[in-house]
Amino acid sequence: MSDSSTSCLVDDKKLLRNIMAIKSNEGCCTVNHCVDVKAMKLDERNIARVLPGRITEVKFFPAGDTRMLAVGNNCGNVGFWNNIDSDEDNGIYVYHPHSGLISGISIHPYSLSKVISSCYDGYIRLLDVEKESFGLAYSSEYPIFSICRANDNMNSLFIGEGYGSVGSLDIRSSSVNNSSMSWSLHQEQIYTIDFNSQNTNLMATSSKDDTACIWDLRKLHHLHPQSLKTVTHKGPVNSAYFSPSGNLLATTSEDDNIGLVSGTNYDVESMIYHSNYTSRFISSFRGIWGWDDSYIMVGNKKKGVDIISTEKKQLYYTLANREINAIPCRFDAHPMLPGVLAISTAGGRVFVWDI
């Protein structure tokens, strides 16, 4: 694959000023914060069409004084939406750094101007906010299906590359092909990678090969290592995310189940029925955690957001609003602001619920 030129659709230094104005609150994060989801509401002003096409990724900037969002779509666009300061313009800035479906966005928590995007086009790019350009950080002959930063080293990026491999790279390296390690962990593409907040050695992967796995990084000596735990579904696994405390793992599968793994060694497994299958025009559902271990939030085909209780292992509540006129697929819970939830739909619209 050849390097495609990057272009900026909106040339506006306001984005730079916006991002530079955010105070990075080092070391602070809201784990185990109980939120009354029934009190969450959707204000009309918190709805925007950020990008054309289908949203595949939405991420809050990890700072408590901002609701800036980075959004990716299926056409290679990365957009930014300042959900608070949207008076003069819409607070929306759109770029076109890639030529395919954006599979992941990661923002450095202590250096907010470093925004990484990954794409099916095989490239990983690093946004330089000052230059308003996306530099090339990594290039592969295979699609990049997922990215995640390691918890204990923010410069270490793990990537789901091609059909079952995970690689690790140092984003500070100037070399484009600096994948220092690579392991073959699955039979098919890896849709999500996640790290445990409590034990930074634990990594979870979910794959099209019908499994989700927990890996111990200290035991990845071989090209084909053994997993600490494997959850087997009857269909592709769209996501596997550790709970805020790190004690639970939630998996979302096309087999219409949400898997829940608990226990000291992640040895207790249960399945909660939830209709997860979406058509190819809709991004797959991924059950995400809220601000503590009590709920998993996942889209439903009736254009609502199902809140599933992990204790009762059943539906607790559904966030719904008549403004949501398409199926909500991809979400992000604000890492610093409990109760602030971004949801996006196949139609390119983004909604921010708050408390």
Added chain:
DNA sequence: AGCGCATGTTACC
């Protein structure tokens, strides 16, 4: 393994 089909949303008549 390799096809054909269903699927939801938008944009444009």
Added chain:
DNA sequence: TGGTAACCCTGCGC
């Protein structure tokens, strides 16, 4: 306002 083409590379079943 209703009808339809185009989008798109997912999962499943033959």
